[in-house]
Amino acid sequence: MNDKVKKKMKPRIFISSTFYDLKYIREELMRFIVSKNYEPILFENGNIGYTPNRALDISCYEAMKNSDMAILIIGGKYGSPSTTDNNEFEEYVSVTRKEFRSANESKIPIYTFVDSKVFTEYELYERNINESEAILNIKFNNADNINIFKFINEIKILGLPMFQFLTINDIEHILNEQWADLMKKYLTQLREQKTAETLQDILEKLENTIGGIDNKVTLVSNKLYDGKHDDFDNELTVLTLSNRIKANIRIFENKSYSKEENIKMLFDAxxxxxxxxxxxxxxxxxxxxxxIDNSLKHKNIQFCNLNHDLRRNADLFNAVANNTKLYNDVLSKLMENYDVLV
Structure with missing residues (x-):
């Protein structure tokens, strides 16, 4: 396996935080991520591509959107302003805060860690949030800007989880537990999906088997009572094919055409x-x-559900295509089940 393929297999994990005050945290996190054989994305690591003649932070937001996961670290520094979201009428938005918004808008999983000392002061801010003058007069020991608390509050309002930390060991311990839980959920989902697919396959086969038995019982009864021996095979073909279509395909009704026209276009397609x-x-x-899709679109019809069990009936379709009576009989049967097909 070449290095390019290996790189594509690795989850890209963006580390978002202010730089100078949390430099040691970023360095330790980078080593931790590499030890998991994942790819850490940090601007100081040189793996964010910058475009000439554009502000550097814009490239960070684009790199965030192309990542698989984000780790957000909030310490005591709010950080430098974003070049994209600030004007004199808006709240000061930092680069880190903008990175968070880019991740959230792109539905990227975010693990947020807040310095426990900063979070304690945030709780004080939260208790006095309605007293704007009192808040502005408080001198916080661990936060350099009240916008840090507004940032934390934004995350809380969105209902996203936040973890407190004292040391890098706290962050690594929580990530180990969270990623292990993520893997377990993924494996459980795969198992449940496989079970669901197996059950669906069994149900489809059972439905087709029961349908075939019902058809044969009905036709044998007709044969015994009305004596139409020569029509037995043809009637079986009509019932089998119409039931297979009914069981395996659903279409969006085209209101521009009558029911008869919709059914004929479906069958012809x-x-x-x-x-x-x-x-x-x-x-x-x-x-x-x-x-199937291209053929239906040619007739201005679109299917909304298609079971691949229908693919085993090519011989029946070809037989009916060359027999006008069978063709018309199948159309009649499909018309009887119009409401099931659309």
Whole structure:
């Protein structure tokens, strides 16, 4: 496996914080992330691409949007102003705060850590938030700017989790636990997805089996009572194909056409698609879906659900395509089930 492929496999983790006061935290976090065989993204590490003639912080926001995860560290410094979101009528927005907003807008998972001493002072700010003059007169020991508390409050209002820390060890311990839980949830999701797919496959096969038995029982009964021996195979084909279509495809109704026209366009599109499908060996599920989709779109129809079990019926479609009576009989059966198909 070459280095380029290995790099693509690694989660990109953006470290966001003010720089000089939290430089040692950033360095330790970078080593911690590398030890997990992940890729840390830090502007001082040289892995953020900068564009000439643009403010440097803009490249950081773009790098954040291209990351897989963000670690936000809030200490006692608010940081330098963003070049994109500040004017004389707005609250002072720092680069770090803008990085956080970029991550949140891009739905990137964010792990936020707040210096415990700063968080204690935030709680004091929160208790006095309605007393603006009192807040402005308080001299905080661990926060250089009241906007730090507004930043923390913004995160809290969004309902995002925050963790307090005293040392880098606290951060690493929490990340170890959080990432282990994330992996467990992912593995559980994979297992449940596999189970759901297996159950769906079983149900589809069972439905088709029961449908086939019902068809044969109905036709055998008709044969015994009305004596139409020669029509048995044809009626079985009509019932089987119409039931397979009903069980495996749903379409969006085109209101520009009548029900009869919608059904005819659907059936013609399927026949046209299966004339190609029957000639392809080992067709993939995506190729099957694309052929059906393109054929339906040609008739101004779009499917909203398609079960790939339908792909096993190419012979039936081809048989009906060359027999006018069977073709018309299947159309009639599909019309009886119009409300199920749309």
């Amino acid at each position: 399927l026949i046209y698609a299966f004339s190609f499908i029957s000639k392809v060996k080992d067709i993939s599920s995506k190729e099957f879906s694309d052929i």
